[in-house]
Amino acid sequence: MSEIRFIQNILLTALAPIVWGSTYIITTEVLPPNMPLLASTIRALPAGILLLLICRTAPKGIWWLRMLQLFMYGWRCVFLHHLVSGN
16 A cells, blocks of 8 residues: 555656646747746646646635735746846
């Protein structure tokens, strides 16, 4: 029983680099250049959909606030990058 669980853990661990690498290839080869926000969205979307399929529950309580804080932090970083770089 424990050997089966070990193999499942190995396969699940290998899934993340495979998905991330395949989305990298798609974003660099298929999407138009100089659109980093679109590329990052396309790369993150499969992971988010996979998490929703696995969990099948919405966040509860304080987690909504934490998600909002992470969202705002991410956009603040994007805004500051564009402000500093002039793009």
